[in-house]
Amino acid sequence: MTPRKAHRRDLIAVSLAVLLVVAAFVVPHLHLGIVTPLINMTPQQVHDFADTAPIFGWWNAHVGWGTGPAILIGVAAVLWGPAVAQRLRWRTLALLTWATSAAWAFSLAMVDGWQLGFAGRLTARHEYLRQVPTITDIPEALRTFARRIPDFQPDSWITHVSGHPPGALLTFVWLDRIGLGGGAWAGAFVVLIGSSAAAAIIVAVRALTDEETARRAAPFVAVAPTAIWIAVSADGYFAGVAAWGLALLALAVSRTVRFPALAATGAGLVLGWAVFLNYGLGLIGLLAAAILACAPNWRAALRVLAVAVPAALAVVAVFAFAGFWWFDGYHAVQHRYWQGIALNRPFQYWSWANLASVVCAIGLGSVAGVGRAFDLTAIRQRAGLNLIVLAALAAILCADMSMLSKAETERIWLPFMIWLTAAPALLPPCSHRWWLAVNVLGALTLNHFILTNW
Secondary structure, three states: OOHHHHHHHHHHHHHHHHHHHHHHHHHHHOOOOOOOOOOOOOHHHHHHHHOOOOOOEEEOOOOOOOHHHHHHHHHHHHHHHHHHHHHOOHHHHHHHHHHHHHHHHHHHHHOOOHHHHHHOHHHOOOOHHHHHHHOOOHHHHHHOOHHHOOOOOOOOOOHHHHOOOHHHHHHHHHHHHOOOOOHHHHHHHHHHHHHOHHHHHHHHHHHHOOHHHHHHHHHHHHOOOOHHHHOOOHHHHHHHHHHHHHHHHHHHHHOOOOOHHHHHHHHHHHHHHHHOOOHHHHHHHHHHHHHHOOOOOHHHHHHHHHHHHHHHHHHHHHHHHHOOOHHHHHHHHHHHHOOOHHHHOOHHHHHHHHHHHHHHHHOHHHHHHHHHOOOHHHHHOOOHHHHHHHHHHHHHHHHHHOOOOOOOHHHHOHHHHHHHOOHHHHOOHHHHHHHHHHHHHHHHHHHHHEEEOO
16 A cells, blocks of 8 residues: 555544544433433433543543643653654663653643542542442451342442452552552552553564554653553553553564563463453453464464463452352443443443543544554554554444443553554655654643543
């Protein structure tokens, strides 16, 4: 494909994405029956749960302590990010990408203020920290976990605890047990782990493709708009864990580490733990399959699987021995899902508006890069970044069609969306500053005009 045709395809992809986002924001105000974010709700409930659909939040033009630092970080990334990413030593670049991502996420959170934007986010009435004081017997909590998922019982779990496997709750319980209780410590933990996904992504891209591509991806993942929801939602933590599991798998498959078997074991353990943080992370198997497809041959892939799968099953066995069976929880959470607001969120709107949320979360620069992933020559050559971007898209579409992800997907799908933020590395380097600027401006605009729920 000629550069001119490729550029035209980028513009078409971005134009369609803009139309999708505009439609998702406008349609709720056109009164089109069930093609709307919420049905059977009072005006107050519509305001509370769908004021800025497809994004979960409220219209509120505001600035805060994080505005200045966020602008400085964004401008610095645009002006110097691509050049610095080419010059630094690899390990320094990986650490700087992580640090920049953490600072960017924290600054965006602080636009809403310390309490509202950071320390208080995980202490809301539906969040995990509200449940932590009630856990006095961890073994008993695990044995009864699945039974307490359905709503309208005297001892039902609160919303977010019921909607996830016990690993998420256990994480915050353990933090509390070691003296790091409260919203500020929980928020710091989530930002630290969630922002580390930026480093994990470029490590994986380097292993699966090449170092040059990873260096081109670094500025984009460091200041991705997804940071708005990495700070502070527990899904940022889930995304970070899953990203490192996949990065370890990539290192094992590519054999770019001294002990590939150890990396494969780590990948199995980390991905096994990830599945007990979020039921939807079962779809991470699609990204793992894409990574395995990059192996030199099928025997190499089988060698990695022979180590990683038993390690993952060991995590399953530990939870089963403790009294929690993943499939029991999954079936119970489906029941709980339809007991709540999901029943009033029509699929006729959210089936496509969810995808508009993805566009908002990854930025238009990432959309342009995703269009480049559909390169048949690169796919036939099993180019790692192309395959993992396509796998992330497939996971998002599967989650969408399941009807178990309606609204709030800008945070729920973080473990998949963060991989799409590396896609601009496929764009011509001469356009990188432009697309970085588009992403940064989009993130700043959204964060300053919408008070996001997370």
